[in-house]
Amino acid sequence: MTKDSNPEFKRRISLLESHVGFKLETILKHALKARDSYTLEHSERVVFLAEQIGHQMGLNEHQMDILSLAAGFHDIGKIGIADQILLKPGKLSGDEYNNIKQHPIIGANMLRSLGNPVLEEVALCVLHHHEQWDGKGYPDGLQGEEIPTISRIIAVVDAYDAMTTTRSYRSEIEIQQALEIIRQESGKQFCPEAVQAILELRSKSHLNSQTCS
Numbered sequence: 001m002t003k004d005s006n007p008e009f010k011r012r013i014s015l016l017e018s019h020v021g022f023k024l025e026t027i028l029k030h031a032l033k034a035r036d037s038y039t040l041e042h043s044e045r046v047v048f049l050a051e052q053i054g055h056q057m058g059l060n061e062h063q064m065d066i067l068s069l070a071a072g073f074h075d076i077g078k079i080g081i082a083d084q085i086l087l088k089p090g091k092l093s094g095d096e097y098n099n100i101k102q103h104p105i106i107g108a109n110m111l112r113s114l115g116n117p118v119l120e121e122v123a124l125c126v127l128h129h130h131e132q133w134d135g136k137g138y139p140d141g142l143q144g145e146e147i148p149t150i151s152r153i154i155a156v157v158d159a160y161d162a163m164t165t166t167r168s169y170r171s172e173i174e175i176q177q178a179l180e181i182i183r184q185e186s187g188k189q190f191c192p193e194a195v196q197a198i199l200e201l202r203s204k205s206h207l208n209s210q211t212c213s
C-alpha cells in the first residue's frame with residue numbers, strides 16, 4: 001500500500017488540516033519523502049504503535065491527536081542533517097553525532113514556524129523525543145515527568161522500531177530481544193509507564209512482526 005492510499009496517513013493529514021486550517025499536505029509529505037525512504041516508513045510505523053500505546057495508557061482525545069501528529073513528524077528535523085551523516089553506514093564521529101542530535105531542535109523549529117497553537121504542542125513533543133527518563137538524553141537533559149508524556153511514548157516506540165527493523169547499519173534482532181532491552185531500560189532510558197504499556201501490548205498479542213513491518 002502506498003502512503004497516498006494509506007487511510008491512516010490520510011486521516012492524520014486531515015487531522016492536521018482541521019487543526020491548522022490550511023492545506024499542509026503537499027509540504028509535509030514532500031518534506032518527509034525528501035529525507036530518505038527509511039525516515040518516512042519509520043515514522044509511519046512509529047505512529048501505528050505509538051497510537052496503540054497511547055490508548056493503552058488512557059490518553060484523552062486531544063492528547064491522542066498530538067501524539068499522532070508528533071509521532072508522524074518526530075524526525076522531520078532530519079531534513080536539516082547532511083546525507084553523509086544521516087546515511088553514514090559506519091559509526092558516527094563525535095562531531096557527526098553532535099550534528100545529528102540537532103534534529104529534534106530543527107524539527108521543533110519547523111513546526112513552530114507555522115504559528116499554530118496545536119503545532120506548538122506537537123513541536124514541544126518533537127523537541128523532547130530523545131530525552132531519557134534518567135536525564136541522560138538530549139537536547140535538554142530533562143528527567144522523568146519533566147519530559148512530555150507523548151515524547152516518552154515516542155522514545156520507546158522509536159527504539160523498538162529501530163531494533164526490529166533492518167537498515168543499512170543495523171541487522172534485525174528478534175522482537176523478544178528488543179522488548180527485553182526496553183524492559184531493562186525501564187526507569188533508566190525509558191518511562192516505566194510507557195514500557196509497561198508496550199509489554200502489555202505484547203502480552204495481548206497486539207504487538208508482533210506484522211504490526212511494525
Ligand SMILES: [Fe+2]
Binds near residue numbers: 074075129
Ligand atoms: Fe529522532
